[in-house]
Structure formats: C-alpha cells, structure tokens
Amino acid sequence: MTSLRLALVAAFFGLFGGVAVAQSTGAEDLVRKMAVEVTAAVRKDPDIATSPAKASALIEQRLLPRFDFQRITQVAMGRNWAKATPAEQHQIVSEFTHLLVRTYSNAIGTLKELEVQVKDSRSNGPSDVTVRTLMVGRAKPVSIDYTLTSAGGGWKVYDVTVENISLVSAYRDEFTGLVSSSGVSGLIAALQKKNTK
Amino acid sequence: MSRSVSKSVFAVACALSLATSSAVFAQDAQNDPLEPLNRGTFAFNELLDTIFFKPVSTVWNAVLPKPVRTGVANVFGNLDDVFIGTNHLLQGRGKDAGVDFQRVLVNTTVGIGGLIDVASTQGLVKGDGDFGQTFGVWGVGSGFYLVLPVLGPSNARDTVGRGVRIVSDPRTYATPVVSYSLTGTEVVQYKADNVENANLIDSSSLDKYAFTRNLYAQRREGLVKAGREAAR
Numbered sequence: 001m002t003s004l005r006l007a008l009v010a011a012f013f014g015l016f017g018g019v020a021v022a023q024s025t026g027a028e029d030l031v032r033k034m035a036v037e038v039t040a041a042v043r044k045d046p047d048i049a050t051s052p053a054k055a056s057a058l059i060e061q062r063l064l065p066r067f068d069f070q071r072i073t074q075v076a077m078g079r080n081w082a083k084a085t086p087a088e089q090h091q092i093v094s095e096f097t098h099l100l101v102r103t104y105s106n107a108i109g110t111l112k113e114l115e116v117q118v119k120d121s122r123s124n125g126p127s128d129v130t131v132r133t134l135m136v137g138r139a140k141p142v143s144i145d146y147t148l149t150s151a152g153g154g155w156k157v158y159d160v161t162v163e164n165i166s167l168v169s170a171y172r173d174e175f176t177g178l179v180s181s182s183g184v185s186g187l188i189a190a191l192q193k194k195n196t197k
Numbered sequence: 198m199s200r201s202v203s204k205s206v207f208a209v210a211c212a213l214s215l216a217t218s219s220a221v222f223a224q225d226a227q228n229d230p231l232e233p234l235n236r237g238t239f240a241f242n243e244l245l246d247t248i249f250f251k252p253v254s255t256v257w258n259a260v261l262p263k264p265v266r267t268g269v270a271n272v273f274g275n276l277d278d279v280f281i282g283t284n285h286l287l288q289g290r291g292k293d294a295g296v297d298f299q300r301v302l303v304n305t306t307v308g309i310g311g312l313i314d315v316a317s318t319q320g321l322v323k324g325d326g327d328f329g330q331t332f333g334v335w336g337v338g339s340g341f342y343l344v345l346p347v348l349g350p351s352n353a354r355d356t357v358g359r360g361v362r363i364v365s366d367p368r369t370y371a372t373p374v375v376s377y378s379l380t381g382t383e384v385v386q387y388k389a390d391n392v393e394n395a396n397l398i399d400s401s402s403l404d405k406y407a408f409t410r411n412l413y414a415q416r417r418e419g420l421v422k423a424g425r426e427a428a429r
Contacts, residue, residue: 103401110393140323164419165412173227173411174404190403 027129027148028121030066030155035116035133037062042111049109056105068149068156069097075158076171080179080187088184095191096171102195113137116144127151130161228352229342229410238344239406245347246388246395254389268312270390273383274323275304275311280362284326288334289428296321325420329358333421334428342410347384350413 041048041058048054073093074081084092114137121131127150135142147159159168178187229235282297300316300323308315317323332354333339340353351359363369368379402408
C-alpha cells in the first residue's frame, strides 16, 4: 500500500518534473533567441542607437510579438482593470504599449556593447516560467529576469525584472494613484499626454 | 536554531535602539505618510537637477575625457569598497567581504590609489553593500519613505544607515573645504554617470514621484533579500 502510494507520488513528480523541464527549455530558448536577434541587429546597424524610428521598428518586429501586453497592463492596473470598460482597456493597452516601446527605443542602443547570458530558469507553476539572465559588458553585470506564460499558446513575456525591480510592479503605484485621483479616463489622458510629448 | 534566535534578538535590539516605536520601521512598499513633504523635496531636487546638476553634468562629460571621469569614479568606488566589505562582514558574509577587501588591496596598489579598477578585470566583481542594507539583513523594516534634499529617495532605515556612513567616513573629518569639495565631486560624478538612467525614468513615467518611490522600494528590498540569501 505504502509502496504503491510512493510509486504513484514518484511517478507524478517524475512526470511533473519532466513537464517543468520541457516548459523551461521552451521559455529559455525564446529569451535566448530574442537576445541574440536584438543584439545582432544593434551591432549590425549602428544607426539604431541614434535613430528612434529604426529602434522602434526593431522592437516592434523582434520583441512586440513575444510580449503579452494585455497581461502586462492588466497586472499593472491591478484591481482597477475591472473598472475600465472593454474599449478603455483596449485603449490603455495600446497607449501603454506605445509608451514602453518609445522608452526602450531610446535605451536599446546600449546593447551594442553588452551581451546577454541566459543563466537558468525556474517554474512558477503550470505554464509560467522565470528565465534568469545576466547582462555583461560593463564593470558590473546586471541581472535581468523574464517571466513568461504559455497560457495563450506559445511563450510570451509578461514581466521583466531588472536587478530585482519588476517593470510591472513599478507601474502599479503610478496607475493606482492616477486612477484614484482622476479615474480611468484620467489614466488614459495621462498616457496620451506622455505619448504625444 | 539558537543562531537564528540570537540573530532575531539582535535585530529586535537594533530596531528598538534605532527608534522608540518599532511601528516606524514597519515593512510597506507604499509607506509614505510624509507624501506632501516628500513631493515638495522631490520637486526641489528636480529643480536642482534641471538648473544645476544637468548643466554641470553635461559640461563634466564634455570637458573631461572618459578615462579621467572613470578614474574619478574609481577612486570614490575604491573607498566605497571598504564600506561594502565592512557591511558584508556585519551581515555575516565573510566570503563576499573577502572579495571586497581583495578589490581594495589590488586597486589601491596595482590600480594606483584606486584610479584604475584592475580588480574587475581579475574576476573580483564589485558588490553591493551599505548600512541600510545591513540593518535590513538584521531584520529592521524599511520604515516610511523619505526624500532627502539633494540626495534623493531614501527611507527611515536607510537614512539612519547614511548617517552611520557619514559618521564613519574619513572625509567627514577632513577640513571643511576638502570635505565639501570631495563630496561635491562625488555627487556631480554620480549624477553625470546616471544621466542615461534619469532620462529613462523621465521618458517612461507618468508620475515620476510615485515611479521613483516604487523603484527605490523594490531595489532596496531586493538588496536586503540578496544580502539575507548570501548570509545564509
């Protein structure tokens, strides 16, 4: 009886462990692929560092399809997500995506002198994995963790954590503050204003 | 077991000696009872950045060749390594402290008084360590958020940590002229080095105050967590 239970437990964990390894590999491969593609592009075309248009094009082509902006926005908004109408939600996702793309267009050029090393990954649960990477090339290596989900079929990043600073959490305070002071429409207006600047 | 008990007794003792009320140091990322005052100080710092530090940084970066700027940063970094090592020792991280003090030894001698960071090229990676982090590793919560004039984001615990650093820093005891010019140079050097980051925060935030507060809380929490893990 006991040995049967043990065997079942072992089988379960064995199977689960196998699945975990398989899903980690898929996520790691995606992160590695993104890193290789983007650094190669930045090195090949030095204009990317100085031309925001070229940088955005690179991000839109190589990174956007691999990020789950719907989920990023949803988590950043927390409880306030439910307060927005579907049309507003759509608008917030699109403005927030635009803001992030713009921000990182200005920073992507620095990848020229850096290299991304994929260290390892850990499973946070079914179809949820964090891939840990190290960006080397400056005096001090920078740790960057990517959290991915495969819930919607195919791996997509939904949080980036730089030196323990989570991107999604960073926006949560701002979003919460704006919604409580000026409502969902106030948040949208603030995003639009920022994007047209 | 007994070690962890004595550690927590130590932590409680520290918390009590730092503040009469332990509630002052309660852990909360959004613990900001002084928000109106903090926003005022934040606005003042922003203004100071715009009218003073940004122009000075631009001139600094334009006039001084990169090797000189790196050299200045390295000299301050070398002194900082002494404090990083001290804090690693206080946190019970003997191995990390060993690396820090090796860095100081190598950089002060081979690196000509700290001008050249030779240690980093020898696999001696620079660490993170300060008194605020040490208090955190000992179990003291971050306390309320506090924006310091000129210096920027902090919290109750880290401000006490800064105080300890100032009291233990040899520069504090130099003649005022030397002391102020060294500190001034370090602040300008730091600001000039972080222009990129400041621009990134500018372009990505809707409410820069709340964004900065969050980044600071996350960063400090991460450093304390890393310290605890390394001390284990």
